[in-house]
Amino acid sequence: MSPSFQPSVKYQKQLKRDLAAEILATPGGEKIYSCLQCGTCGGSCPLSGYMDFTPRQLIGMVREGFKQEVIESFSIWLCASCYECTVRCPAGIHVTDVMYALKRVAIREGIYPRRFPVPVLAKEFMRMLKSTGRTNEFWLAFKMLVKTTPLKLLTMWPLGLQMLRRGRLCLTFNRIPKPAGESLRQMLESVGERQ
Amino acid sequence: MAYTYFPGCCMHGFARHCQDSLYAVFNALGLELRELKDWNCCGATSYIAVDEYQAFTLAARNLALAEQAGLEVVAPCNACFMVLKKAQDYLARYSNLRERIEAALARGGLQYSGTVQVRHPLEIVIEKIGIKALREKVKRPLKGWNVAPYYGCLLTRPYTLRNGMTLEAFDQLIPALGANLVDFELKDRCCGGSLTGTIEEVGDRLVYILLHEAKRHNADVLVTVCPLCQLNVETHQKQFIRRDREDVNIPVPYFTQLIGLALGIPEKDLGLDRLLVPLDRVLEEHPAELRAAA
CATH class of the missing domain: 1.20.1050.140 (Glutathione S-transferase Yfyf (Class Pi); Chain A, domain 2)
Incomplete structure (x- = not known):
């Protein structure tokens, strides 16, 4: 296949500044305008080789208003929270927090394939925590797989069996005791949606 | 305490x-x-x-x-x-x-x-007990064991530990137990975290790199300080062995399991039988023997 040399041009009117404003308001993201575009983040990242845009590019694109491209990128889902970029950034940008914020925007706006595991897992995780206060890895993985790649369950059973045999598969939920669980739910509700 | x-x-x-x-x-x-x-x-x-x-x-x-x-x-x-x-x-x-x-x-x-x-419990063992005192408490030195330390990401990132404690200070735990320390450059590299369950193709690569490097350095054991790393590095070995036909088989105990062995705590109290990749082979090759009472 021959390459296509179609230039992609965006005009001022098409740029969206609201994403940059949101990142600036995020704890850890307030310094994005100090980014020197040095690329230390991407150079330190164990996952940048699999990314479509490196963290440096994402920060540049956020600042310039390329919201759609950023939110639709595969990169934001690849961040594994290792904090290598955050500790190395010479400008003091908490790049990991920027990546969390980008995930939040994409999840809030529903911009991801319906069966894509990362956001599905995050939402199931939240749902489980709200109902039981603690997570049960087995049910979390099970629910995620049912909603994303149910056929994979067929290949997962040998591992499940191994874990079960070693007493490491917990089938019952580990709930926090009732009054405490109720008060946790109230706290989560009251801190609630963004203002 | x-x-x-x-x-x-x-x-x-x-x-x-x-x-x-x-x-x-x-x-x-x-x-x-x-x-x-x-x-x-x-x-x-x-x-x-x-x-x-x-x-x-x-x-x-x-x-x-x-x-x-x-x-x-x-x-x-x-x-x-x-x-x-x-x-x-x-x-x-x-x-x-x-x-x-x-x-x-x-x-x-x-x-x-x-x-x-x-x-973190590792900090406490090093700070409150200390390497020297721990060495004295060892009853079954892990003689001949080549142990590579694997700390994962979040122990020292983004926050450094108290009193300037470093991963190199933690490394000293391994010789204190009588084992050989395998210098492992990837000791704080990411294991893939939850990616191994979500974007598996990519997450797997991160686990593979750790296993491959540990093997290349002739480690018999990769010791972890995080239950999430422990699970990640342990569960994916079979697949690499089957699919890529590469022998990446290496036990990945949690660090207190190793300390417990060296202290002479009975194996059943340390949950060794719950490991997916058992320590049996290492234990057979280099039986950790009780040190004659000093």
């Missing part, structure tokens, strides 16, 4: 062997663990991808409960350890975040003042 124990979800689930060995070793070293009452999940690295204020509330509630108990908190999972420390740091640094979280905590009659200390 007593500590408040924040187990986190996995120590009560798939990582109960880590918890068994942690209790056994702390007990043998005269350190007491008291489980935090009514603890909740720390939020890990997933919750914050949906809602950051609720995520900080989860961590802050645990910190507030721990403050009531008045002891230092021991978090044996790197993710819990980092999340709790990060919540402390951010609540101290961002006043608007703190106000919001404090208001939410107040709804449940809780208060957070920022005085509690969060510690």
